[in-house]
Every structure is written in C-alpha cells, then in structure tokens.
Amino acid sequence: MAKWTELQDKSFLEATARERAVGIVDEGTFTEFCGPFDKIYSPHLPLMGEAIEYDDGLVAGVGKIGKKPIFVISQEGRFIGGSIGEVSGAKMVKTIQLASDLYEEMVSEKPDLPEEMRPAVVISFETGGVRLHEANAGLLAHAEVMDQIQNCRGRVPIISLIGSRVGCFGGMGFVAAATDVIIMSQFGRLGLTGPEVIEQEMGKDEFDASDRALVYRTTGGKHKYIIGDCNYLAADSIRSFRETTTAVLQKPMEEIETFRRIGSMEKIKEQIELVKLSVSLKPKDSMDVWAHAGNENPESLINMTLDEFLAQAKRLKA
Amino acid sequence: MEGMLNELNFKFKSENPVDVVLPKHHYGVVGSGDLEVLLKKHELEGAVEIRVVSPVRGFDHVWEKVLEKVISDAEVGNVAIEINDNNATPVVVALRLAQALSEAKSAEQSVN
Amino acid sequence: MQKEKVWDKLSTDTEERMNAANELFSDRKVVPSQNGVALLEAVIRAGDRINLEGNNQKQADFLAECLGSCDSEKINNLHMVQSAVPLPIHLDIFDKGIAKKLDFAYGGPMAAKVAEFLREGKLELGAIHTYLELFARYFMDLTPRVSLICAYEGDKDGNLYTGFNTEDTPVIAEATKFRQGIVIAQVNKLVDKVQRVDIPGEWVDAVIESPKPFYLEPLFTRDPANITDTQVLMGMMALKGIYGEYGVQRLNHGIGFFTAAIELLLPTYGNELGLKGKICKHFALNPHPTMIPAIEDGWVESIHSFGGELGMQKYCEARPDIFFIGPDGSMRSNRAYSQTAGHYATDMFIGGTLQIDKYGNSSTATASRVAGFGGAPNMGCDAKGRRHVTDSWLKCGAEFEDQAALLGDMPRGKRLVVQMQETFKEKMDPSFVEKLDAWNLAKNANLDLAPVMIYSDDLTHIVTEEGIAYLAKCRGLEERMAAIRGVAGYTEVGLSADPKETKTLRERGIVKTPEDLGIDRSRANRSMLAAKSVKDLVDCSGGLYEPPARFVNW
Numbered sequence: 007m008a009k010w011t012e013l014q015d016k017s018f019l020e021a022t023a024r025e026r027a028v029g030i031v032d033e034g035t036f037t038e039f040c041g042p043f044d045k046i047y048s049p050h051l052p053l054m055g056e057a058i059e060y061d062d063g064l065v066a067g068v069g070k071i072g073k074k075p076i077f078v079i080s081q082e083g084r085f086i087g088g089s090i091g092e093v094s095g096a097k098m099v100k101t102i103q104l105a106s107d108l109y110e111e112m113v114s115e116k117p118d119l120p121e122e123m124r125p126a127v128v129i130s131f132e133t134g135g136v137r138l139h140e141a142n143a144g145l146l147a148h149a150e151v152m153d154q155i156q157n158c159r160g161r162v163p164i165i166s167l168i169g170s171r172v173g174c175f176g177g178m179g180f181v182a183a184a185t186d187v188i189i190m191s192q193f194g195r196l197g198l199t200g201p202e203v204i205e206q207e208m209g210k211d212e213f214d215a216s217d218r219a220l221v222y223r224t225t226g227g228k229h230k231y232i233i234g235d236c237n238y239l240a241a242d243s244i245r246s247f248r249e250t251t252t253a254v255l256q257k258p259m260e261e262i263e264t265f266r267r268i269g270s271m272e273k274i275k276e277q278i279e280l281v282k283l284s285v286s287l288k289p290k291d292s293m294d295v296w297a298h299a300g301n302e303n304p305e306s307l308i309n310m311t312l313d314e315f316l317a318q319a320k321r322l323k324a
Numbered sequence: 325m326e327g328m329l330n331e332l333n334f335k336f337k338s339e340n341p342v343d344v345v346l347p348k349h350h351y352g353v354v355g356s357g358d359l360e361v362l363l364k365k366h367e368l369e370g371a372v373e374i375r376v377v378s379p380v381r382g383f384d385h386v387w388e389k390v391l392e393k394v395i396s397d398a399e400v401g402n403v404a405i406e407i408n409d410n411n412a413t414p415v416v417v418a419l420r421l422a423q424a425l426s427e428a429k430s431a432e433q434s435v436n
Numbered sequence: 437m438q439k440e441k442v443w444d445k446l447s448t449d450t451e452e453r454m455n456a457a458n459e460l461f462s463d464r465k466v467v468p469s470q471n472g473v474a475l476l477e478a479v480i481r482a483g484d485r486i487n488l489e490g491n492n493q494k495q496a497d498f499l500a501e502c503l504g505s506c507d508s509e510k511i512n513n514l515h516m517v518q519s520a521v522p523l524p525i526h527l528d529i530f531d532k533g534i535a536k537k538l539d540f541a542y543g544g545p546m547a548a549k550v551a552e553f554l555r556e557g558k559l560e561l562g563a564i565h566t567y568l569e570l571f572a573r574y575f576m577d578l579t580p581r582v583s584l585i586c587a588y589e590g591d592k593d594g595n596l597y598t599g600f601n602t603e604d605t606p607v608i609a610e611a612t613k614f615r616q617g618i619v620i621a622q623v624n625k626l627v628d629k630v631q632r633v634d635i636p637g638e639w640v641d642a643v644i645e646s647p648k649p650f651y652l653e654p655l656f657t658r659d660p661a662n663i664t665d666t667q668v669l670m671g672m673m674a675l676k677g678i679y680g681e682y683g684v685q686r687l688n689h690g691i692g693f694f695t696a697a698i699e700l701l702l703p704t705y706g707n708e709l710g711l712k713g714k715i716c717k718h719f720a721l722n723p724h725p726t727m728i729p730a731i732e733d734g735w736v737e738s739i740h741s742f743g744g745e746l747g748m749q750k751y752c753e754a755r756p757d758i759f760f761i762g763p764d765g766s767m768r769s770n771r772a773y774s775q776t777a778g779h780y781a782t783d784m785f786i787g788g789t790l791q792i793d794k795y796g797n798s799s800t801a802t803a804s805r806v807a808g809f810g811g812a813p814n815m816g817c818d819a820k821g822r823r824h825v826t827d828s829w830l831k832c833g834a835e836f837e838d839q840a841a842l843l844g845d846m847p848r849g850k851r852l853v854v855q856m857q858e859t860f861k862e863k864m865d866p867s868f869v870e871k872l873d874a875w876n877l878a879k880n881a882n883l884d885l886a887p888v889m890i891y892s893d894d895l896t897h898i899v900t901e902e903g904i905a906y907l908a909k910c911r912g913l914e915e916r917m918a919a920i921r922g923v924a925g926y927t928e929v930g931l932s933a934d935p936k937e938t939k940t941l942r943e944r945g946i947v948k949t950p951e952d953l954g955i956d957r958s959r960a961n962r963s964m965l966a967a968k969s970v971k972d973l974v975d976c977s978g979g980l981y982e983p984p985a986r987f988v989n990w
Binding site for chain 3: 357380383386389390411413414415416419422423426
C-alpha cells in the first residue's frame with residue numbers, strides 16, 4: 007500500500023477499504039481490529055465454493071484525528087459488492103460498541119473530558135447491503151448496527167462517508183440515513199432499493215438502471231446534497247474526506263445532532279414536509295426538484311466542477 | 325479448508341534467497357479476478373511455503389509454474405505465503421505476488 | 437423479325453414501382469411515417485436485393501421495423517446486403533421469411549443469432565466481408581435495388597443532412613441511385629432547409645420523419661475507470677517498443693481498452709519518452725473520447741473518422757483544425773473514405789483480438805458467434821497496392837526477413853500490424869491456442885473458410901504482458917512460432933516454449949520483455965493515465981464532451 011502522504015491525494019472512488027481506513031485518520035495512528043492475519047472469515051462462503059477474504063470485506067480499527075479517538079469502519083466493494091455477512095456485520099457492530107464503551111469509560115473517569123478528546127465513529131460505506139449468501143446473519147447484523155447507532159445518540163458522533171464505486175444501498179442505506187452526518191462526493195450514491203432492483207420490480211419505463219445519468223441524478227452526491235440527504239460534498243480524494251470529517255468533528259455534539267435527518271419530533275416534521283412537497287410537486291425527474299430549490303438552469307449543474315457547483319447550487323428548504 | 329474451495333500447497337527455494345524485512349505483510353483485495361496475499365517471515369531454511377485457496381480447479385500446474393517463477397525472480401526465502409484467490413489470471417497472480425514481495429523486501433515500512 | 441432491344445428496363449421498373457406508391461406521399465418526396473410499411477410494400481418486390489443501412493454505430497431502425505412489418509406473403513426471399521446486423525429486428529426479418537439471403541460485414545450483438553439462423557436454415561449466407569469489401573461489391577455484383585437509409589435532417593426535395601454520422605450513407609445512396617434503384621430515407625427531422633446537403637435530393641426518392649431519432653451505439657467509448665494496471669503496462673510497452681521504436685505517425689487504433697490506455701498514456705508516459713511530434717500525428721479513427729487529453733496536449737494534427745461517436749459532436753466541432761468539419765461547422769464522417777485512408781495511408785494498425793493461434797493467425801469469432809470483420813482487416817493488413825514511402829513503413833520493410841524469399845533483393849516497405857492481448861482473458865480463458873475457435877464456427881455455421889481477422893503473414897508484432905514479439909524480424913514460420921511461444925505466458929502454447937530458444941530470441945531482439953525494454957513494472961499502474969474517469973474526460977474537454985447516459989457516474 008502507498009504511504010499515508012501518498013494516500014491523501016488518492017481518488018476516494020478508487021481507494022480500497024484499507025486505504026480509506028488508514029488515510030482518513032492521522033498518519034501512523036491506525037490499528038486494525040480482526041485484520042487479515044487474524045483470519046476471521048465467513049464460514050458460509052467455502053460451503054458454496056465462493057472465494058473468501060480474511061477480513062471478510064470489511065476493515066475495522068481505531069486511529070486518531072488530533073486528540074480524538076476515531077473508530078473506523080470501511081467496507082470493500084470489490085469483495086462480493088461490499089455486502090454485509092455474519093463476520094463483516096459483527097465487526098461493524100463491535101467497533102461501534104467499542105467506541106461507545108470507550109466514551110463511557112473516559113467520561114465516567116473524567117466528566118469534564120474536553121470535546122476534542124471524545125471518541126467518534128467514521129463509516130466509509132461501499133455496499134449493496136445484506137450478503138445474500140448469508141442473509142439471516144446479515145439482516146441480524148443490520149439490526150444490531152442500528153441498535154448500536156441509537157445507543158451512541160448524543161454521545162458518540164457517527165459520520166458516514168460515501169464516495170466509493172458501489173455506493174451505499176439496501177439495508178445499509180437505512181443505516182447511513184440513521185447516522186449523524188453524511189459526507190459524499192459527487193461520485194457517491196445513496197439509496198435504499200438499488201437501481202437494478204427497481205427496474206426489475208417496476209419495469210424499465212419506471213426506472214432504467216442502464217441509464218447511469220438517471221441513476222446518478224437520482225441517487226448521486228449532488229442530488230443528495232441539494233435535497234439535504236447529505237450534509238457535505240467533498241472532493242474525490244481521501245484528503246478532502248479527511249478534512250471535511252475533521253471540520254465536522256470540531257463541532258460540539260449538540261450541533262452535530264442538528265445535522266441528522268431523523269431522530270426527533272422536529273426532524274420528523276421536516277421529513278413530513280418533504281413528503282408533502284413531493285406530493286404537490288409531482289417531480290418527473292430530480293431536475294424538477296433542483297429547479298424547485300431555486301436552481302434556474304438545473305441541468306447546467308450536472309457537469310459542473312465541484313467548486314462551481316458548491317458556489318452556485320441552491321439547496322432545498324423544507 | 326472445508327467445503328468446495330480448492331486448496332493448493334507448494335514449497336519452492338530460489339538460488340540466492342534473501343529474507344524479507346517486514347515480519348508480516350498483507351497486500352491486495354479478493355475482488356473478481358483478483359486476490360489477496362499474506363506474507364509471514366518464517367524460518368524455512370531459505371525456502372518459501374505457499375498455500376493457495378481458490379474456487380478454481382484444473383489449473384494446479386499453472387499455479388505451480390507461475391508461483392515458482394515469481395519466487396525465483398524475487399529471490400526471497402524464509403517466508404510463508406497465503407493467497408486467497410478469486411479467479412485471478414496468471415498475469416494478475418504474478419503481478420500481485422511480485423508487488424507484495426517487493427514491499428515486504430523493502431526497508432521502507434508502509435502504513436500497515 | 438428481330439425484337440428491338442430494351443436498355444432501360446431498370447428505370448422503367450423503378451418508375452412503375454414509384455407510381456404504385458404515389459398516393460402515399462403527402463408532399464413532394466415526403467411520406468408520413470404511418471405510410472412506411474405501405475411504401476415498402478409498394479416499391480419492394482419479392483427476391484429484391486435490399487440494403488438496410490446500419491453499421492456498428494448508426495441504424496436505420498425505423499425502416500427496419502417497417503420492413504419487418506411487411507406482409508411476407510407479398511414480400512419474401514429478399515437478399516439483404518448491409519454493413520451490419522446488430523439489432524434484433526434485423527434477424528426478425530429473416531425469422532418471418534421476409535428475407536432469405538445475407539451479405540454483411542459485422543454481426544455485433546446478434547452474432548450468436550446469425551450462427552443459429554445459419555444452422556437452422558433460416559438464413560442463407562452470401563459472404564462475411566470487411567466494410568470496404570462490401571462497399572466495393574455494391575458497385576460490382578451486389579448493387580441494391582432498394583436502399584433504406586437514415587439521416588439527421590431531410591427536406592421536401594429529398595436533400596439529406598447526415599452530418600457527424602454520415603458513415604455509410606454516401607456509398608449506399610450512390611451505388612443504388614446510379615443503377616436506377618430506389619432510395620428511401622428515414623430522418624430525425626423534416627426541415628425547410630437542411631443544415632448542409634450531404635446527399636443531394638435527386639438521389640433520394642422518399643423521406644420519412646421517423647417517430648424516434650435513429651439508434652446510435654457509442655461503440656468507441658471506453659471508460660478510463662475500467663482500464664487495468666496490466667493494460668497500462670502493455671500500453672507502456674507498445675509506446676516504447678513500437679510507437680517510439682518505429683516513429684509511427686499515421687495510424688489507426690482498434691476498439692478496446694489496450695488502445696484506450698495508450699491514448700491516455702500519450703500526455704504522460706509519451707511526453708516522458710519525448711515522443712510528442714514524433715508519433716501519433718495523423719489518425720483514421722472515430723472520435724474516441726479517450727483521445728481528448730492527447731489532442732488537448734497537442735499531439736494530434738488530424739483525425740478523419742469512419743463514423744461519429746455519441747457525445748463527441750460539440751468537441752469535434754470546436755476543434756476544426758483536427759477533425760474534418762464542413763462549411764456549416766459540423767463534422768462529416770465517411771466510412772468508405774476513412775477505411776481507404778486506413779488501408780492505404782496508415783503505417784500501423786494496432787488493436788486487441790480474442791484468440792491468436794500458434795502460427796499468429798487471430799480471430800474474434802467463437803464457436804457459436806458469427807462476429808464478422810467490420811473494418812479491422814482492411815487496416816490490419818499490408819496494403820499491397822501502396823507505393824508511397826514513410827520512415828516507419830520502410831523500417832518495418834527492411835526488417836521483414838521473409839520478404840527476400842519472394843522479392844529477391846528488391847526492397848519494399850511493410851505496414852506494422854500489431855495485436856495486443858493478455859495471455860489469459862477472464863476465467864482463465866487462454867488467448868493463445870493451438871487451433872482457433874473459428875474452425876469450429878466454420879463447421880457449425882457451414883462457412884467455406886474459418887473467419888480470420890488478421891492472418892499471420894500480415895501480422896508484424898504481438899504485445900502481451902510477457903513481452904513484445906517482433907515477428908517481422910523472424911526467419912521462417914518455425915522462428916515466428918517460437919517468438920509467439922515466447923510471449924504466450926502460461927497458456928499451453930506458452931508452456932511449450934523452450935527457455936533456451938526464447939533466450940536466444942531475446943538476445944536477437946525478437947522477443948523483448950518489459951525489462952528488456954527498460955520499463956519499470958512497478959510504475960505500470962492507473963496513476964500513469966492522463967484521465968482516470970469519464971468525468972476527467974469531460975473536464976479535460978472544457979465541458980464540450982457530453983458522454984452518453986450510460987457512461988455518466990456523477
């Protein structure tokens with residue numbers, strides 16, 4: 007693997023899970039949990055004659071940004087689409103739990119522990135959700151992750167990073183939506199039902215999954231930024247994701263809570279307003295929504311560079 | 325390895341083997357057509373042991389030739405290697421293993 | 437009593453046919469689209485030779501649908517002469533018995549269906565051609581009686597604007613009309629005045645505005661994100677060991693990721709080797725999006741194109757010093773002329789293939805797919821009629837050892853014909869084989885010959901990840917085979933190499949490994965590419981390149 011300094015300029019889109027995990031925290035601070043040499047791999051895949059990976063497609067560990075302990079979870083889309091099975095799911099659950107336990111321990115020892123030393127969780131998503139080869143275990147892991155995320159509410163901030171090839175879909179789309187802050191790049195995609203599944207269920211007229219431009223302007227980073235599903239758009243480099251993450255984590259927990267999409271009566275009301283808007287607007291395409299948000303020539307935003315886009319794009323207000 | 329996966333074991337010795345520097349090293353991702361390599365420094369009287377786990381069958385002789393060539397070119401010894409493969413072609417196998425060995429041989433410690 | 441000889445049967449017949457269609461016209465040469473089927477039923481006779489325009493890019497798909505909807509009781513046993521059969525409707529026409537015989541050049545996605553229909557007797561094959569070869573026969577023994585073509589714009593007088601995607605249209609229209617045939621055009625738009633007259637109205641008998649724009653396949657777009665490290669390595673080898681070595685300035689690139697990698701290495705590795713201005717100045721080439729960085733970096737002087745490429749129109753129009761742009765400001769492609777340029781005026785053809793046999797013959801056919809040839813063989817061969825001289829042509833000719841066996845001491849040049857292929861494709865499918873699958877196809881589909889894309893006697897170089905085989909330098913077939921074995925890696929062909937023999941060939945410079953070429957393998961990775969994604973290409977073009985939806989990932 008490239009050195010940490012070289013990793014910073016690496017495309018986040020092309021980076022492996024381990025590169026993202028190592029590069030997102032400060033140089034030389036990353037320690038991996040259950041790494042390849044621990045050989046904790048899926049017991050199900052060999053039975054089906056499927057290739058295994060010793061980290062089960064998920065890199066977990068802990069590092070630091072400044073004085074802050076950062077618990078990192080990073081999914082590898084190249085291994086079975088980044089799908090979550092029994093082992094990768096358990097690694098995810100346990101890592102969040104460790105962050106929560108550490109928080110408890112540190113704060114009980116020192117109740118006035120400065121914000122800058124309190125632990126946080128960063129999840130780099132690249133997944134279509136449940137691994138179908140081990141579906142029950144995978145589904146259970148999703149529920150347990152949700153449980154851990156709830157447990158961290160108001161105590162340990164959880165940041166989602168989405169900018170890898172596979173995007174973040176299926177059950178993991180729900181998981182990402184339940185975290186505090188979502189950072190995407192314009193190459194990131196976030197959704198629940200994947201494009202191919204929508205096409206399969208509803209037909210090509212409803213959603214043409216081979217029309218990648220349609221897929222991206224419906225699930226991609228720019229759209230999610232305009233409609234508020236994602237909080238920040240980063241450039242496509244590990245450095246940009248790290249810097250954005252660092253900036254977010256400098257904010258106090260109360261402020262980070264305000265970035266959430268769900269989780270309070272107020273947030274639910276905002277979401278209901280959005281549902282009302284979608285009923286009255288009847289958008290045929292995301293461009294209708296962009297226009298409604300105040301973007302006069304929405305198509306022109308699609309091919310803009312990130313800086314131009316951030317300077318010009320108007321975001322939806324519920 | 326239980327189940328349906330093919331497990332292969334090889335032992336090679338190159339002419340002037342040099343020890344790797346890193347005590348252990350991991351390289352690669354088990355993507356489609358790709359593989360991961362795990363290297364562990366291990367006293368083997370200069371030899372190299374390789375264990376391959378792969379869903380592919382019927383190419384055991386090709387594995388042997390490719391691995392033998394890479395080890396002989398790399399001139400390394402005293403290292404135990406594990407490979408988890410998912411349909412990698414010989415060119416990818418040779419490329420990844422050579423890259424992994426080259427990193428493990430270099431004194432420059434990489435990030436993990 | 438001697439009967440007076442009739443010399444204008446064709447034009448009389450054409451007049452009769454057109455008269456039968458009279459009432460279907462709404463205005464001068466305009467026929468409403470709902471009359472499409474009736475028009476074809478009026479002017480086509482059973483057993484006619486019909487051209488249906490369509491190649492590996494644009495398709496007269498509306499007229500194809502109309503033909504497929506004709507009554508097979510009235511219209512049947514047609515002899516189709518057409519560049520390509522890539523759409524399902526092309527085969528439906530045979531399934532319904534409307535057509536019987538086929539002469540074509542390129543099978544594309546329907547290649548398996550063509551083989552199946554041949555076996556089942558639903559389709560009788562004339563021959564598989566190259567594009568230029570088929571065009572030649574339009575002016576010899578395969579002139580169409582009726583041609584169904586397509587254009588962007590048409591007017592009431594039949595003038596057509598085919599613009600960026602002119603492609604095969606002029607050849608078809610000229611061959612048909614000048615033997616008194618009937619030319620029917622589907623157009624995307626009926627206009628008062630066409631942007632530019634690409635086909636004069638006199639050559640066109642009927643114009644139909646199609647309900648949908650004609651289908652266009654972005655066949656030449658390669659997403660840089662899918663280029664592998666191995667392809668980068670082989671691209672570096674080709675640039676240093678062939679482009680640089682021979683100073684290749686006039687060339688064609690085949691379709692594929694190997695040549696896409698080379699295009700994206702020009703502004704990086706090419707500059708590092710100091711090759712700008714020395715190689716890659718003139719191309720017969722479709723407007724490959726992956727050429728944008730090299731064009732922007734000042735490598736290229738001219739590109740003439742066989743066809744347009746979806747999304748590249750604005751970019752090409754904004755670079756009139758490079759592309760062939762009309763007085764109206766839009767590009768005109770022309771397959772016949774570009775293929776001619778590719779055959780006579782290039783010094784190198786380089787492209788990928790599927791299989792290479794132990795002698796060096798290569799083919800993209802598999803046992804169950806009649807893939808056809810397209811244009812590659814016209815460029816992937818030595819143009820025997822060529823007489824003009826360039827340095828790289830002379831250099832390769834001087835190296836060509838076996839030439840003396842037929843020419844004595846008479847010097848002659850030779851085109852570089854280069855095949856690039858990894859020794860194994862996905863799933864351990866070897867690229868080097870004892871016998872090509874094309875032999876099995878010939879048996880399965882009752883072909884007279886195994887379809888060979890490039891014959892060994894034309895091939896001068898093979899590039900694999902193992903090395904470059906300089907075949908032109910070899911003495912005799914045995915030595916060529918040894919050189920091929922020397923770069924065939926761990927395939928059965930490669931494993932049969934004698935290491936001593938390969939070593940001798942390396943010493944003689946007939947086989948060169950990346951190390952022999954002085955290429956550091958550890959540098960061969962995607963970071964060498966001037967663009968790593970389609971978005972990079974868009975940014976590099978200053979927003980002029982508008983990629984098709986399927987290539988957009990932002």
